[in-house]
Amino acid sequence: MAVTPLLSALTRLAAVEAHSRTSSRCPCRADTLAERADATVVRHADVVAKAHAPDVSVADLAPRLAAAARLPHLLLPPLTPVPASLHDRLVTFWPYGVPVDPDTPDAAPWEEAAALLARLHRTPAPHALPPMRGPVKAARAVLRLREVSGEHPAVGPVLRAWAGLPGWARGAVPMPDTATLCHGDLHLGQLVRHPAPDGPWRLIDVDDLGTGVPAWDLARPAAWYACGLLPAEEWARFLAAYRMARGPAVPADGDPWPALDVPARALTVQTAARALAKAVARDKPLDEVEECLVDACERMASVPDQLPSSSAK
Incomplete structure (x- = not known):
């Protein structure tokens, strides 16, 4: 997979967020979980950073983030309540969770x-x-x-x-x-x-x-x-x-x-x-x-x- 400027910058952001949440040594391992026109998702340690679609605004995203934060028994809550901005894309941070295994x-x-x-x-x-x-x-x-x-x-x-x-x-x-x-x-x-x-x-x-x-x-x-x-x-x-x-x-x-x-x-x-x-x-x-x-x-x-x-x- 080619390393685009967005992907590279998103990986750095995920690393910064991961380092800020642990006092232990970061394993410095990044994985690209998705790279599509509507979303780019990167994992670094136990932090997942997601760059949302270009047309998503703060007004669209903020009430949805707030809902996820209020309903942690149903929805994975965000690590930060306010999205960051990167290359004209909004970025949110999430804890890593284990997905459904498609091979089973x-x-x-x-x-x-x-x-x-x-x-x-x-x-x-x-x-x-x-x-x-x-x-x-x-x-x-x-x-x-x-x-x-x-x-x-x-x-x-x-x-x-x-x-x-x-x-x-x-x-x-x-x-x-x-x-x-x-x-x-x-x-x-x-x-x-x-x-x-x-x-x-x-x-x-x-x-x-x-x-x-x-x-x-x-x-x-x-x-x-x-x-x-x-x-x-x-x-x-x-x-x-x-x-x-x-x-x-x-x-x-x-x-x-x-x-x-x-x-x-x-x-x-x-x-x-x-x-x-x-x-x-x-x-x-x-x-x-x-x-x-x-x-x-x-x-x-x-x-x-x-x-x-x-x-x-």
Whole structure:
């Protein structure tokens, strides 16, 4: 991986923060955990420094950091309450937590993730927390696809599936729920054990935290299950644990899909749009998983959504 100026400066910041928090000798070992257009993340010792997306402002981030600091039993709390500034990017500092191991899928903490999510959804949202950003991120993925798509044959099904969604799921109008606390981008990569190595699971990444429709936080595993990409047993474990923890996103029993259908469709379109935009930009064919997502988008146009009409506007 090339060492960019941002990555180099972020590593130095992480080292300074790590040194300031310990009197023992720092091991001076830095790891790049992520380097994307929307986030660069570096670990130095027990400190993780994250450079947020260029368009993230203090007004966006500050109330979300404050919420994480107030809810340490659910969210990994930041080490510092105020973001730093680096190369026109905001930087936050976090304690290191052990992530879910992608190489041991049988040990994936579906029940723990569901229970955390249910507790988050039942927690009163802190004052002045902005709306959850899930629908806005989905809209940006589709906009990016329109910009780079060209004449790729898979673009049509994805855009038709997007056009069939209600306005709130496309970020075009406010969400029908403006009170429930939501994570906004839930997947297993958003969990860590803290304190490391075997502390309780906590949710990370507050960039999209806010108020909104709680079913959005169940939508990614629901979408993968509907597309045949997540085994039915794992989906059943996740859903049962969420219900057992009295999560409000779905009914306590019976069919959950009237609540999950629209968010699951939106996450399917978002994931397909991102994958297709990358494939077009790199001039590479879609892989098997990406083909499944596009096929699911194509099927959506022929199957009406299950959300009650009063909530779909």
